[in-house]
Amino acid sequence: MVQHILKATTKTVHLGGFSHLLESALTVDSGDTVDVETxxxxxxxxxxxxxxxxxxxxxxxxxxxxERKVAEGPHLLTGPIYVRGAEPGDVLEVKLEAIKPGLPVGFNAIRTGWGALPNQFNQAALRFISLDLENNVAEFPENSGIRIPLKPFFGILGVATQETQRSSIPPGCYAGNIDNRELQAGSRVFLPIFVPGALFSIGDGHSAQGDGEVNVTAIETSMNGTIQLKLRKDLQLTTPIAETPTHIITMGFGQTLDEALELALKNMIDFLVKFVQLPPEDAYVLCSLAVNFRITQVVNSPQKGVHGMLPKSILPQDLQLL
Known part of the structure; x- marks a missing residue:
């Protein structure tokens, strides 16, 4: 295993989306780790x-x-990272070993026509929010005494597909802009691979976010991290799955929350059938008894997101999962 350093420069970042035509910023072997700057x-x-x-x-x-400006999305992403030996049909395991804000300030923006309440809050607004990195909090509004704990994560973790131009805004089976605040340091994300080399990109750092990300943005933050990239030829997935120290997470993305919930639920049932060996009906019942379904985000048009959280503590301790 090799430890790489990937700094963000004009040659190693791309703007607005994903493309399999982009020149790789770094080539790694399975099992390598990368200190990445975004x-x-x-x-x-x-x-x-x-x-x-x-x-x-x-x-x-x-x-x-x-040539590094791919599509109309607002996100600046570091990558893509080419993983030797990765082929379509494989799975890329991304282990998030460390995540830390790179600067002591982030921003929140309201965009006209976006957000959960675009008619009520229809004026663009931009706020820069100081981060107290020593105490790991942000005070908002300023001088209000309201202290928000910093729980940094990367909003975008994704791979390229056969599309030559794919916006960074909507998430999908390739992951991308999933904006899931559960994916903090110590988590693993499993992504289906669609093109040779996987072409993995990362960015959209968030220091704090509520489920839903209702006004379009979180505390958007330049973020540094350490990730390990591993090929999993023993897995077959058609949609992303994640694992935190305490939960298995399935995801659903749809144009409505109903569609997103249905997909997150079906993906959880499929997980329980495949990895826990439950009959489908028992898996469905277990989801109603013990799985929490949460709104991931409602603002990454046209895809809303729901994720299901299965507590690992309820499963047999000797069960081999991901």
Whole structure:
């Protein structure tokens, strides 16, 4: 296993989406780890305070080559990372070993026409929010005494598909902009692979977010992390699955919350049938008794997200899962 360092530069980031035509930023072997740097705020940097800006980030914002601008999404992603030996039909296991804000400030933006209440809050607004990294909290509103615990995660973890241009906004079977706040350090994410090399990208750091991400954004934060990438040729998946220290998580994405819930539920039933060897009806009943289904996000148009959380503590201790 090799430890790599992947800094965010004009040659190693891409904007707005995913594409299998992008030149890889790094090539790794299965089992390698990567210390990865990500930036956020490409479209707001001119309004940002000095502590939000670094010379490297400014260079990206001002000099990113046109071929690294993929689609209309607002996200700046680091990658893609090419994994040797990865083939369509394989699964990429992404272990999130460490996640930490790279700067002591993030932002929250309301975008006109977006969010859960676009008619009521129809004016664009941008707020920069200081992060107390020593005490791991953010106070919002400023001087209110309301202290939000920082629980950093990457909103986007995704692989390329055969599409030459795919927006970074909607999530899907490739994962992408899942915005699941449960995926903090210590978690693993399992992604179906669609193209040779997997072409994995990461970004959209969030320091804190509520389930739903209702006003479009969280505390959007330039984020650093350590990840391990491992090929799993022993698994076959058609949709992402995740594992935290305490839960198995299935995901569903649909144009309505009803559709997203149905898919998250079906994916959990499929997991219980395949990995726990339950009959489908027993799996369905268990989901009603012990699985919590939560709104992941409602704002990544046209896909809303729901995730199901199965407590590992209720399962037999000797059961081999993922």
């Amino acid at each position: 930036y956020t705020g490409y479209y707001v940097y001119e309004k940002a305070p000095p502590e939000f800006l670094t010379s490297e980030f400014l260079d990206i914002c001002q000099n990113l080559p046109s």
